[in-house]
Amino acid sequence: MKLSKLAIDLGLEHLGGDISISAVAPVQEAGVEHLSFVTAKKYLSKIENIGALIVPPDLANEAVIESKPRLLSTVPSLDVARAAKLLGQEYLTFSGIHPKACVDQTATIGDGVAIGPGAVIGAGVVVGDNTVIQPGVVIYDRCEIGARCIIKANAVIGGEGFGYELDNCRLESITHFGIVRIADDVHIGSGTAIDRARFGATVVGSGTRIDNMVHIAHNVQIGRSCIIVAQVGISGSCIIEDGVVMAGQVGCVPHITIGAGARIGASTGVISDVPAGITWTGWFGQPHRKAMADVVAVRKLPDFMKKVQAFMKKFEE
Numbered sequence: 001m002k003l004s005k006l007a008i009d010l011g012l013e014h015l016g017g018d019i020s021i022s023a024v025a026p027v028q029e030a031g032v033e034h035l036s037f038v039t040a041k042k043y044l045s046k047i048e049n050i051g052a053l054i055v056p057p058d059l060a061n062e063a064v065i066e067s068k069p070r071l072l073s074t075v076p077s078l079d080v081a082r083a084a085k086l087l088g089q090e091y092l093t094f095s096g097i098h099p100k101a102c103v104d105q106t107a108t109i110g111d112g113v114a115i116g117p118g119a120v121i122g123a124g125v126v127v128g129d130n131t132v133i134q135p136g137v138v139i140y141d142r143c144e145i146g147a148r149c150i151i152k153a154n155a156v157i158g159g160e161g162f163g164y165e166l167d168n169c170r171l172e173s174i175t176h177f178g179i180v181r182i183a184d185d186v187h188i189g190s191g192t193a194i195d196r197a198r199f200g201a202t203v204v205g206s207g208t209r210i211d212n213m214v215h216i217a218h219n220v221q222i223g224r225s226c227i228i229v230a231q232v233g234i235s236g237s238c239i240i241e242d243g244v245v246m247a248g249q250v251g252c253v254p255h256i257t258i259g260a261g262a263r264i265g266a267s268t269g270v271i272s273d274v275p276a277g278i279t280w281t282g283w284f285g286q287p288h289r290k291a292m293a294d295v296v297a298v299r300k301l302p303d304f305m306k307k308v309q310a311f312m313k314k315f316e317e
Contacts, residue, residue: 010073
């Protein structure tokens, strides 16, 4: 495909020559027929053999770039992915319902849905148009999946929640009668488990992105356009409002609310409500500045103890 055609299809400004592009490739591997991208000056030494580039406007007139055919983008990493699709570089090799998928006859499957081998779709499940369900995914009975979702390999949607009560020294299981409701344009990573509600629905809002190996417990309510990174664990009945970012290995106790736009740093333990728009970090979550002040204080503790010991020794003498 001509670079000028890609520019039109992507809605990007085109500078320099008009060459034929066969594929997108990383800067380390790209050749004269490849399109790649750079976002920082430190990568400019690697672009000598690249046919064309997608770059941000602030790099467009760098001397080493000016000789290259280029497209200008404010989000090069996103536009290069779009370019790859236009060039036919899809990573999925199946469409429609694979013959080795198990789809209950009472399930409602929308138009353009792809279901991979080994996937299991339970009774009464609803799957919206153009959703992709990758191999090995299990969606239990009555759960609802929106349109244009991607559910990656071996995710489990609608398994029973982890609920028990101690009765006469015996743990009795609590049946979970609810469902999981996934809105449109949600991506769910490999190995992620989203449990059905005890009653009602566990909900994931539209546009949310959930990474691999995440656990979302029963009756959790997740808002729109949230980012939830690998190994996050969200306990039952938590409310995660719109636009929240939760970094890797965050853990939440039950029944808390994380306000809209809040950011939770990696490995933070969230044990109370988090105000909207704030950044929390630390083993026991707290505002980021306070958490950093605690870290600094702990690092100074050995020197402080030496001074205390020297003072005590002098005092004893």
